[in-house]
Amino acid sequence: MEPILIINNLIVTIAGRRVIDDVSLELYPGRVTAIVGESGSGKTLTALSVLDLLPETAKVVSGEVIFDGKDVFKLREDEKRKIRGFDIGMVFQEPFTALNPVMKVGDQVGEVLLAHNIIKKKELKPKVRELFEQVKLSPNVADSYPHELSGGMRQRAVIAMAMACDPRVLILDEPTTALDVSIQEEVLALVSSIQKKNNLSILFITHDFSIVNMLANEVCVMKEGIIVEKGSREDVLRSPQNEYTKKLIDCIPRIGDKRDRLPG
Amino acid sequence: MVLGIGYRFIARYSILGTNSEHNTIMNKRILFGLIIITIMALVAILAPFVATYDPLEMDLSPEARLQAPSAQHLFGTDNLGRDVFSRMVYGTRISLSVGFIAVFISLIVGVFLGGVSGYYGGKVDSGIMRLVEVMYCFPTFFLIMMVITFLGPNIVNVMVVIGFTSWAGLCRLVRAEFLSLRERDFVHSAKVQGVSDMRVIFRHILPNAMAPVYVSATLSVGGAILVESALSFLGLGVQIPTASWGNILTAGKNYIDFAWWLTLFPGMAILITVLSFNMIGEGLREVLDPKLKERKG
Ligand SMILES: Nc1ncnc2c1ncn2[C@@H]1O[C@H](COP(=O)(O)OP(=O)(O)O)[C@@H](O)[C@H]1O
Ligand SMILES: [Mg+2]
Numbered sequence: 001m002e003p004i005l006i007i008n009n010l011i012v013t014i015a016g017r018r019v020i021d022d023v024s025l026e027l028y029p030g031r032v033t034a035i036v037g038e039s040g041s042g043k044t045l046t047a048l049s050v051l052d053l054l055p056e057t058a059k060v061v062s063g064e065v066i067f068d069g070k071d072v073f074k075l076r077e078d079e080k081r082k083i084r085g086f087d088i089g090m091v092f093q094e095p096f097t098a099l100n101p102v103m104k105v106g107d108q109v110g111e112v113l114l115a116h117n118i119i120k121k122k123e124l125k126p127k128v129r130e131l132f133e134q135v136k137l138s139p140n141v142a143d144s145y146p147h148e149l150s151g152g153m154r155q156r157a158v159i160a161m162a163m164a165c166d167p168r169v170l171i172l173d174e175p176t177t178a179l180d181v182s183i184q185e186e187v188l189a190l191v192s193s194i195q196k197k198n199n200l201s202i203l204f205i206t207h208d209f210s211i212v213n214m215l216a217n218e219v220c221v222m223k224e225g226i227i228v229e230k231g232s233r234e235d236v237l238r239s240p241q242n243e244y245t246k247k248l249i250d251c252i253p254r255i256g257d258k259r260d261r262l263p264g
Numbered sequence: 265m266v267l268g269i270g271y272r273f274i275a276r277y278s279i280l281g282t283n284s285e286h287n288t289i290m291n292k293r294i295l296f297g298l299i300i301i302t303i304m305a306l307v308a309i310l311a312p313f314v315a316t317y318d319p320l321e322m323d324l325s326p327e328a329r330l331q332a333p334s335a336q337h338l339f340g341t342d343n344l345g346r347d348v349f350s351r352m353v354y355g356t357r358i359s360l361s362v363g364f365i366a367v368f369i370s371l372i373v374g375v376f377l378g379g380v381s382g383y384y385g386g387k388v389d390s391g392i393m394r395l396v397e398v399m400y401c402f403p404t405f406f407l408i409m410m411v412i413t414f415l416g417p418n419i420v421n422v423m424v425v426i427g428f429t430s431w432a433g434l435c436r437l438v439r440a441e442f443l444s445l446r447e448r449d450f451v452h453s454a455k456v457q458g459v460s461d462m463r464v465i466f467r468h469i470l471p472n473a474m475a476p477v478y479v480s481a482t483l484s485v486g487g488a489i490l491v492e493s494a495l496s497f498l499g500l501g502v503q504i505p506t507a508s509w510g511n512i513l514t515a516g517k518n519y520i521d522f523a524w525w526l527t528l529f530p531g532m533a534i535l536i537t538v539l540s541f542n543m544i545g546e547g548l549r550e551v552l553d554p555k556l557k558e559r560k561g
Contacts, residue, residue: 051456056385085457092456097449102471111467112457161457 004029004201005050005088005169010063012045012054012225019045019058021225026218027169032195032202034212034233036248037222043205044093046222047171050203051084067169086116089162093174095154099146105157106132106142112164131160135190152183156190163194170195171203176211188214210252213237221245294547300540308356317347319354319507330523340525342515351507352529358496358508359489359537362423366488367481369427374434375477379465381435382442392435399432408491409500417500426488437480441473448472475552479545486541493534509534 003026012020065072092098113119129139135156176184219236221229229242323345331341339348381392415421495501496510509530516526
């Protein structure tokens with residue numbers, strides 16, 4: 001099977017420091033690739049490079065991102081804008097800051113549809129309500145402002161936004177890190193069901209191997225901008241080769257554990 | 265417009281969290297200012313019904329000229345026997361419309377240039393900032409006087425020229441807001457979803473940058489009214505016989521020794537109006553600025 005998204009030998013520097021160091025990874029249609037690593041390892045920057053939305057201070061030294069056979073860095077600005085949100089949806093870590101505080105959430109979801117001209121203004125409202133139902137939110141939530149919603153509801157709204165144009169690839173950047181444990185599970189279940197229903201390809205960023213265990217097919221373990229281990233979920237979880245990977249896996253709380261085990 | 269401000273106000277206010285001291289959205293100063301300005305606005309709109317005489321009708325007979333205030337002529341009459349109250353009523357139209365329209369123009373120019381400057385940064389930004397510095401170099405009032413002398417004094421020119429010479433402050437303000445807002449997550453989020461730059465600027469960043477803009481714009485309305493009065497006073501503004509507060513003052517200054525009403529009433533009108541706008545502006549600042557709130561609370 002051909003990968004839908006390929007990152008080839010990507011090197012990115014910020015102020016001379018290699019924040020992404022020779023990263024290569026593949027995402028296959030209908031599958032979930034997880035990027036795992038501790039905070040500051042370069043996961044978010046890797047995700048942003050896929051959409052060519054790295055911070056201004058970051059420089060792509062070499063490497064390429066191939067989406068659907070096209071080199072993303074070489075596309076025109078309007079072609080890139082067509083990919084963003086339409087072919088590739090993205091959900092950020094912080095549901096509390098990812099929504100505009102002075103705009104109704106329904107309008108923010110609708111805006112994505114309008115940005116890609118895939119719907120007439122008249123059909124917008126019902127479509128937005130449908131999207132809210134898809135993420136198991138009451139359609140009435142569309143008329144709320146973000147501050148009226150809980151963290152879990154906001155993250156669902158953000159997922160509705162990312163799914164608005166029925167993208168082929170969804171990038172989730174630690175979508176549950178900021179949420180309570182019980183709500184984390186609900187959101188993950190939602191992601192999993194959407195993935196299966198739409199046969200979506202997901203790039204899932206996390207620092208938590210228990211989530212990898214639940215969702216991922218392939219795993220890339222990242223440390224200080226470098227991918228230190230890569231493989232199928234079974235291989236990586238069963239017989240991790242790298243010390244760092246072992247430490248991260250040791251963090252998974254197991255039933256019956258007397259104490260939390262932390263690395264180092 | 266007032267409703268629009270109130271609405272944004274509530275949306276934003278509930279985000280910032282509540283503070284019992286300022287919990288009443290209508291803070292006293294805002295309320296005072298709004299009442300005065302509303303009365304002024306009504307007078308301006310309903311001028312033909314409020315005015316007791318035709319503001320241009322002269323009566324040159326000696327007993328009709330320079331009459332002191334009385335029941336017939338509330339604010340007395342001027343040197344040409346015209347009713348000062350009626351002239352003031354029509355002058356309200358001039359003052360308020362110059363104030364609002366001039367600030368509206370400077371708002372559009374300032375917000376657009378400031379927004380583009382802060383959002384795109386780089387060369388665009390330095391270009392616009394050089395322009396702002398040039399604007400700051402000129403003493404605004406003399407610049408306005410010069411341009412008006414050139415273009416010819418009339419009310420439209422006054423509005424346009426005040427508008428186009430007073431946007432620099434707003435531009436800087438908006439730029440600073442944009443610089444910090446463009447790094448916020450929801451802006452990244454909108455961009456990631458393919459929302460166009462113009463929509464990101466005007467639907468996402470701008471509404472979140474408006475609080476200090478409202479404050480500054482409200483204060484500027486008072487400033488613009490003052491400039492218009494000064495220009496009219498100098499004969500560079502609204503031309504006689506059309507009445508404006510400034511040119512009523514001009515006519516009155518020759519008779520200031522014995523016809524006090526010719527200068528007192530227009531002077532008071534300018535003072536109260538400008539003061540009201542400043543009170544609304546300061547009140548808005550108090551409610552909208554979270555830092556100020558902390559200091560007080
Ligand atoms: N806008 C930025 N400016 C400067 N440095 C940044 C910026 N964004 C990220 N970095 C740096 O790049 C590294 C990787 O960041 P990031 O991809 O956000 O890590 P992760 O998502 O894995 O926590 C970090 O060391 C971080 O300090
Ligand atoms: Mg991150």
